[in-house]
Amino acid sequence: MKLYAVQTSISRTAGGLFFSVRNLLIQISQKEGDKCDVCALGVTDHYSDQDKEAWTGVKVQTFTGFAGKLGLSFSLLRFAARNFKSGDVVYLNGIWTFVSLAARIAQWKKVAVVIAPRGMLDEWIIKKNKIPKRIYHHFFENALLSRASFVHALTEKEAESIRHLVPDANVVVCPNGIPIPERFAAPVPRTKKVFLYIGRLDNKKGLLELVESTNLLQEELRDQWILKIHGWGSLEYGNDLRESAARAKYSSNIEIGPAVYGPNKEAALTDADFFILPSKSEGLPMAAIEALAAGRPAIITAECNFDEEVMQSDACLVLGPRSQWSSVLTGAIRMDHQEIEHRSIEARRIAETKFDIQKIAPRMLQLFRETALVPSCD
Incomplete structure (x- = not known):
């Protein structure tokens, strides 16, 4: 054949x-x-x-x-x-x-x-x-x-x-x-929770809305989180995203860098606490699956199209209406290391059982x- x-x-x-x-x-x-x-x-x-x-x-x-x-x-x-x-x-x-x-x-x-x-x-x-x-x-x-x-x-x-x-x-x-790596790096305690996005810079990914939602985070959390965005795509959208990040209330907490592949992607996932994908439309996002396999819980929208078992598991935090996104982020920022470790193990289990x-x-x-x-x- x-x-x-x-x-x-x-x-x-x-x-x-x-x-x-x-x-x-x-x-x-x-x-x-x-x-x-x-x-x-x-x-x-x-x-x-x-x-x-x-x-x-x-x-x-x-x-x-x-x-x-x-x-x-x-x-x-x-x-x-x-x-x-x-x-x-x-x-x-x-x-x-x-x-x-x-x-x-x-x-x-x-x-x-x-x-x-x-x-x-x-x-x-x-x-x-x-x-x-x-x-x-x-x-x-x-x-x-x-x-x-x-x-x-x-x-x-x-x-x-x-x-x-x-x-x-x-x-x-x-x-x-995806090929499931034999090992994954367990999350380590950090003074700042790291939210990581890897993917295309495009309107459907919801990144402008994500940046705007960080403006609603409480001032007392300023030194407790960082959002890292690595991507490629539309030059116009990329420029709009950078301008929005520069105007954001917590602009120093938002980093926008180039696309990462191979070892650089693995390093970015290792250095993150959560993967985040506030998408408006997906088939079944490979970046989120790779994050789960790396033992990183995923913060995602229903439009990412994972099935009910995945969405309701401790491997995921679900972004509902936009007015509630800051509440989900706040919960993740305040999460203790023991819970993050538990969610990391669950993320890896989901990847092994459903996406190998x-x-x-x-x-x-x-x-x-x-x-x-x-x-x-x-």
């Missing part, structure tokens, strides 16, 4: 998708490389050549394109027309881009297609550029999804969103996974194998 994973980008510019899809393909390649030929296809971007090396054991091919994040690449579409064959599986990650045309070509050729929207059918995402998306969905995306061998949802909530838009879609739920890629990959591989025998409908 040949498995083609198709996405707009195979580099870090894809955000969490770069980690989630890569983790899955590497694990499949390592365990079943002699039986399953694993390939990742994407449109060339600034980091493609550098990040190809991160796809250990996976064949990676990029294609010249244009139209930015929309990923229009005629060379990719020609490759699809010439190379996708019966018995292959085409695994499309993400929608609302021209890369979806490669999956449609596969369907026309009677090749099995699996589609992972990766949170892109979330209500908040659909409302963004609502009219063009409704038109595109009506004339193209609906047919693509309804004729897929199955649609891969990351959570039950995402599955509900998919079924609402495409009632006849065959939906299968399986979460993102070594448990998730075999299930996905079995689904791909079954799918290869039953091509997508045209």
Whole structure:
């Protein structure tokens, strides 16, 4: 069987998708490389050549394109027309881009297609550029999804969103996974609680609202916390965020730095007490999963889409209405070290039991194998 994973980008510019899809393909390649030929296809971007090396054991091919994040690449579409064959599986990650045309070509050729929207059918995402998306969905995306061998949802909530838009879609739920580190650094007592954000600087991440919420913290807590934000993304949003932080009541408590990867990311997590993600829309956030595996409790919104077991566990503190965010932060700042240690152990347990890629990959591989025998409908 040949498995083609198709996405707009195979580099870090894809955000969490770069980690989630890569983790899955590497694990499949390592365990079943002699039986399953694993390939990742994407449109060339600034980091493609550098990040190809991160796809250990996976064949990676990029294609010249244009139209930015929309990923229009005629060379990719020609490759699809010439190379996708019966018995292959085409695994499309993400929608609302021209890369979806490669999956449609596969369907026309009677090749099995699996589609992972990766949170892109979330209500908040659909409302963004609502009219063009409704038109595109009506004339193209609906047919693509309804004729897929199955649609891969990351959570039950995402599955509900998919079924609402495409009632006849065959939906299968399986979460993102990560390699679980053998060890993790236990939190240490600190004079200041460290809240850490790692990810894209974008409106949907809720960072401006987070900074504004710190203005409501009590003056007596001034010397007891620090917020560290590490990210990349929109230059305009990044500038707005820095300006907001500079104007904030406790501006000296807020640090905004560059994106961190690899050992630098591990060090940032080790030096944190809590990971924080006040997002307005997610598929299933890889950064939060990595934080849990590092033994760091996550402060998250319901829109991060973790299931009820995770959200109600001691591994998480939930940000409800914005008017209450400062209360959640206050509770975390005042938390004693014994409770933080308990929550750290719980975070690690959740990661091991629910998000271990070594448990998730075999299930996905079995689904791909079954799918290869039953091509997508045209």
